Amino acid sequence: MFFNFTIRHFLTNPQQLAFELEKSTMRGYWQRVVAVFLAALLLFSLRSFWGVNTENMTSLLTMSTADYTLTRYASLFGSMIWSVIYVAFHLFGVAYAISFLIGIPFRKLLPMQLLMTVILLIEKLLVFLVFYMTGTATNVSFLSFGPLAATFLELPFFIFFLNQLTVTTAIIIGYQFHFIHVYGGISRKYRLLFTLIGIHLFMAIFTASISLLPIEDIFHTIFGGGTGHE
Amino acid sequence: MNKYLNIAIATVVSAFLMTNLYLLYSKESVIPKLLYVQDYQRMTEQDYEKDLFKESLVAPFETHTVYVEDEDTVEFWFAEEGDEVYIGQELAALNTSRMDREREVWESEHSGLMDQQAKLESLRDDLENLRDDSNSSTSSDVGRDQHVTEVEEKTTIEFGFNIGFTLDVTQEGSYTQAIAAVDQQLADVERQLTVLDAQLAQDDSNPALLSPVSGVVSNMTRHGAKLSLDIYDEERVIVTYVDEKEWQQLEEGQHVKLQSDALDRVVEGDVLSISPVPVKKNELFEVYQKLENMNTKEPIAYYEVRISPDESFDDIPYASNVKSIITVDEAYGATALPKEWSRVDEKDSLRVTKLTDDGRPVFVHATTPFTLNEQAIITDGLEEGEIALHEPALYHFNYAPQIYLSFPTYQPTKEEWKEFGWRSYLKAMLVK
Helix, strand or coil: EECCCCCCHHCCCCCHHHHHHHEEEEEHHHHHHHHHHHHHHHHHHHHHHCCCHHHHHHCCHHHHHHHHHHHHHHHHHHHHHHHHHHHHHHHHHHHHHHHHHCCCCCHHHHHHHHHHHHHHHHHHHHHHHHHHCCCCCCCCCCCHHHHHHHHHCCCCHHHHHHHHHHHHHHHHHHHHHHHHHHHHHCHHHHHHHHHHHHHHHHHHHHHHHHHHHHHHHHHHHHHHCCCCCC | CHHHHHHHHHHHHHHHHHHHHHHCCCCCCCCCCCCEECCCECCCCEEEEEEEEEEEEEECCCCCEECCCCHEEEEEECCCCCCEECCCEECCCCCCHHHHHHHHHHHHHHHHHHHHHHHHHHHHHHHHHHHHHHCCCCCCCCCEEEEEEEEECEEEEECCCCCCCCEECCCHHHHHHHHHHHHHHHHHHHHHHHHHHHHCCCCCCCEEEECCCEEEEEECCCCCCCCEEEEEEECCCEEECCHHHHHHHCCCEEEEEEEEECCCCCEEEEEEEEEEEECCHHHHHHHHHHHCCCCCCCCCCCCEEEECCCCCCCCCCCCCEEEEEEEEEEEEEEEEEHHHHHHEEEEEEEEEEEEECCCCEEEEEEEEEEECCCCEEEEECCCCCCCCEEEEEEECCCCCCCCCCCCCCCCCCCHHHHCCEEEHHHHHHHHH
């Protein structure tokens, strides 16, 4: 028996995906993987082309149009590479982490993680659409606790950390919980739930910490160049 | 149970999203925004000229009119329209019986001219004395009827007589220039006196009306209570007519380019005078109305503008068509940006947005003497190389937000791609 792996259908039916995976052989998965990579590439390129995250380059324009233009091209290219890394991480990296912590075969988690990646891309698309419509961007996402944190908290780390906790994170945890619960036949529900929450919290802390790193200084330390760095 | 849970979750999530949107986009929001700017432009310096294109006509510098008391005075006319006449030439044979009255008119004219000549000569003497004094000492005695004002090495001498002219002369040789101008006036008076003298000295048996100037007879009134004869000056100017809006833009001395079918090149010129009085119906104006296809019943007032060409137009017939390009505004080394990129501040001043070195927008005041093709010409406030921005949303910000720009349309050259260096490429890819 075969079943077609359709994103639209299984995005709302984690249990059914688990059942189908157990009973029959999946078809059309890798085509979807390619499609998701391409969609991410397109989305990240569009964001960079429109200018999201390029605000720190703006000052370059006062010096030279050529330098600014080349920086924007490089940044666009960087976003394309980043889209590949991003999808690869959420697809393979997170699947590996879950398989390592919960003890479910890595390959069995890949279909679920592809759906999770799609949810993350939809989130990014939604945020981008709001940016595009308002003509403004913000450092915090309207789907996260970021706005609340930015309004009431001072410490950058907490703002970055809470900004990573989004409605999408909750949806993903819910989906993963249902899927793994049915598919893996894990009886200790709460342990599973807390493990999943733990993974996501760890990822949020990790991302928040990265945001705090003085990347520009590190870059200059490693590669040299720039003002005050020889 | 499940249904209620779903409703509860939906409510909580909706409330959460609403709160977030309020915190982010309401007026009370304290979260800084990054603003997208679609339009930006690097300023370049250029010379700008605003021109007024006008149909214009060749016209005499002056029209002299010779009057004769009444129809019976003239026996017959020697001259007719289109005739070239020289100074002192006989224009008409006069009736001997009417000579006494004409003679009276000429005599009063003669004494008036003599008076003017005397005054001019005395002024000339005064000026010569002043010139001699100023050569021997630096302090000069200001003459009785003229006022000398010194402004930055320029001296304006206003003559107190009813001669009615003002001279702008430089300090050096100012008296010489003034004397030259007086001499010119004297020559004019003397010329008129010569004609009158000749007129008065005529044999009463065969009297004639003499031409006071050289020129071309343009118009004659042969019948009626008062006869007249118009003589066009040989010296020509260019005349055009402007409406009130155009009048506001014009100033004496503005540069003009003149083009005509009769000329094979562009002749330069200057605006000589702009009449503050609306033009009355005359032949030239009628020709102009036809050239511009104007409805003769048009109620708008038109004003005469005279242009003095740098080269002589004496070979070109009166009323022939010349195209005039009057430079009403000019700015050299100015920058320009689309009009809608700015907001009007006050007269000749705009509020524009430019990019600071730290990549943020700032409002500045820019001086704009005029607009040209929907572009505001800026002489001060936006310098060459600076980036001007256009984003109306910026006016709603009470702080200068960080901005990000639309993708540049500039296409870097091969050399620029190479020169940028791998470090810069890597940095742009890694560092956001």
